[in-house]
Amino acid sequence: MVENTSDLDGENFDWDTEDELEIGNIPLSCSSLTVPGGVATIGSGEAGPSCSKTIDHFVGMGFSEKMVAKVIQEHGEENTDTILETLLTYSALEESPEEQVQHNEPDNFSSDCDYEGSFLSDFSDIDSSDNEDLANLSSDEENKIRPLLAMGYSKEEAAIALERCGRDCSLAELTDFICAAQMARAADGDYPLEVKPRLNGDYSNHKRRRLLECSKQRRLEKRILTEDDETIRLPNPMIGFGVPTDSFRRVRRDIPEAAIGPPYFYYENVALAPKGVWTTISRFLYDVEPEFVDSKYFCAAARKRGYVHNLPIENRFPLLPLPARTIHEAIPLTKKWWPSWDSRTKLNCLQTCIGSAKLTERIRKALEEYPDSEPPMSIQKYVMDECRKWNLVWVGRNKVAPLEPDEIEMLLGFPRNHTRGGGISRTDRYKSLGNSFQVDTVAYHLSTLKDLYPNGINMLSLFSGIGGAEVALHRLGIPLKNVVSVEISEVNRNIVRSWWEQTSQKGYLEHLDDVQQLNSDRLEEYMRKFGGFDLVVGGSPCNNLAGSNRHHRDGLEGKESSLFYDYFRILDLVKCIMTRNE
DNA sequence: TTTAGAATGAGAGACTCG
DNA sequence: CGAGTCTCTCATTCTAAA
Numbered sequence A: 001m002v003e004n005t006s007d008l009d010g011e012n013f014d015w016d017t018e019d020e021l022e023i024g025n026i027p028l029s030c031s032s033l034t035v036p037g038g039v040a041t042i043g044s045g046e047a048g049p050s051c052s053k054t055i056d057h058f059v060g061m062g063f064s065e066k067m068v069a070k071v072i073q074e075h076g077e078e079n080t081d082t083i084l085e086t087l088l089t090y091s092a093l094e095e096s097p098e099e100q101v102q103h104n105e106p107d108n109f110s111s112d113c114d115y116e117g118s119f120l121s122d123f124s125d126i127d128s129s130d131n132e133d134l135a136n137l138s139s140d141e142e143n144k145i146r147p148l149l150a151m152g153y154s155k156e157e158a159a160i161a162l163e164r165c166g167r168d169c170s171l172a173e174l175t176d177f178i179c180a181a182q183m184a185r186a187a188d189g190d191y192p193l194e195v196k197p198r199l200n201g202d203y204s205n206h207k208r209r210r211l212l213e214c215s216k217q218r219r220l221e222k223r224i225l226t227e228d229d230e231t232i233r234l235p236n237p238m239i240g241f242g243v244p245t246d247s248f249r250r251v252r253r254d255i256p257e258a259a260i261g262p263p264y265f266y267y268e269n270v271a272l273a274p275k276g277v278w279t280t281i282s283r284f285l286y287d288v289e290p291e292f293v294d295s296k297y298f299c300a301a302a303r304k305r306g307y308v309h310n311l312p313i314e315n316r317f318p319l320l321p322l323p324a325r326t327i328h329e330a331i332p333l334t335k336k337w338w339p340s341w342d343s344r345t346k347l348n349c350l351q352t353c354i355g356s357a358k359l360t361e362r363i364r365k366a367l368e369e370y371p372d373s374e375p376p377m378s379i380q381k382y383v384m385d386e387c388r389k390w391n392l393v394w395v396g397r398n399k400v401a402p403l404e405p406d407e408i409e410m411l412l413g414f415p416r417n418h419t420r421g422g423g424i425s426r427t428d429r430y431k432s433l434g435n436s437f438q439v440d441t442v443a444y445h446l447s448t449l450k451d452l453y454p455n456g457i458n459m460l461s462l463f464s465g466i467g468g469a470e471v472a473l474h475r476l477g478i479p480l481k482n483v484v485s486v487e488i489s490e491v492n493r494n495i496v497r498s499w500w501e502q503t504s505q506k507g508y509l510e511h512l513d514d515v516q517q518l519n520s521d522r523l524e525e526y527m528r529k530f531g532g533f534d535l536v537v538g539g540s541p542c543n544n545l546a547g548s549n550r551h552h553r554d555g556l557e558g559k560e561s562s563l564f565y566d567y568f569r570i571l572d573l574v575k576c577i578m579t580r581n582e
Numbered sequence B: 001t002t003t004a005g006a007a008t009g010a011g012a013g014a015c016t017c018g
Numbered sequence C: 001c002g003a004g005t006c007t008c009t010c011a012t013t014c015t016a017a018a
Helices: A051-060 A065-075 A080-094 A097-103 A111-118 A128-134 A139-150 A155-165 A171-187 A203-224 A277-284 A332-337 A357-368 A377-390 A405-412 A426-434 A439-446 A468-476 A490-502 A520-530 A561-581
Strands: A264-270 A291-294 A304-309 A393-396 A399-401 A457-462 A480-486 A508-512 A535-538
Touching: A051 A065, A065 A080, A139 A155, A264 A277, A264 A439, A264 A561, A277 A304, A277 A561, A304 A439, A332 A393, A357 A377, A357 A399, A377 A399, A405 A426, A426 A490, A439 A468, A457 A468, A457 A561, A468 A480, A468 A490, A480 A520, A490 A508, A520 A561, A535 A561
Parallel strands: A264 A535, A457 A480, A457 A535, A480 A508
Antiparallel strands: A264 A304, A291 A304, A393 A399
């Protein structure tokens, strides 16, 4: 059914070749990183509409409800920065060794987790042995590490920061990196922050002070940093590490050691997010370079998305049959009515809303004014603007219409009627589909898993939606052994459940409705039962990132989009549990 | 009570032109 | 090189009609 057909070059595809074959380089060095938008800057100045919302927000970051309620009572819910700082202080105090013993059993973490744990560990071990060790470093490295030690960072922290950021990194960037790691760790309440019993009882004050300094410093830096800070540039053409029809695709890349799987992970979101968002996402996801791909190279509709993943990229292969790549091929009936002055060959991004019947009526009436000739340029312009904005296609003489849900399903690579029936309204279908993966694109990226897991995989699927990843793997012929799927929408869960049953899946599907339910206990239980997860997939909400959102395009700290941090939290937990159980 | 329609721009990249 | 223009965007919310 599906076979390796990566060698598709002779095909005459319609996309412009000349200047689209060169692969855009994505500068992603530490020097290009801005201040991480991490937890320290969440919701600055945002006054929650209700107290419980503010509580939820911070509880979502891993603080206990009791603690959050207390802090809000003390400081009010207006200034979330103050709340966060106080919470960090309290949680730092709470992790003092005395209490540590009560709720954190000494755990036997191995290397990968160990250094993460040590980020928040005792800083009093800066002694002469550090200086001895430094003798092994080059003078350049030594010059970088020494000031960090002087600032009170541990040798391990300094070394890791240097390793991750590179030799050319400035001191400010190194401290920034360490802060980011600490904040990330502090935000993760479930995670055992300390992995070894501590003998020194006085470090919590160090930690508290350091966390506060970090928080303040980073807010200051955020204010100082202007537009000249480098951000991740989108490649042009947007083909990531390559698409099936591109004969010059990249087959090699370096993945930071901390990111190497298993577990493999695959994270997705809109490419055109506000500035700095992808820098933050990439930094949290172990500094993996995002792969930006426009699905117009896979199907007849554009879909500009960024994917951060640690999958191999050699010998990728596409799903077969290859989907139609022009509007006319995808929806042949439109060809008959397509006017010569509509030059579109691809649709724009498939969104959650469609053009109204009133709009298409207005267009029809405007065109009927000119029954015997082409409409004047002004009318053409009006019609084309609306057609592009609403993705309208020609379905009759002077008649345009929005795409049918069936057509969107097909364009996105889902089986026909995937979202149909079972009490799902038309509006719900549009909404679910508009929020989904483009299956062919995702499948192309995931295809390298087939050789790695011939017997199937265990998958953790966060923000599953209508199951784009599940469908992609199934169509690739990769058996789904155990799938834990987290999806807030009941409509979507029903769609996936129904697909699961209709495709006679042999595996086991577990549904959760909220990522908050996925704490370390629950996760460990699943992983004990299934023997770990091979793949962690997720496309966290884009509401606050997408350009279409007029009201709350608040960036990664927005109400829904901040759930990205839950993706990171859960992925990091999976990584640590897997490493420990090795 | 439910649902369709309309109103609501900004932000960022690509492109053009002098 | 810089200013101006064009293009596009996994949406939310209010209102009126059904």
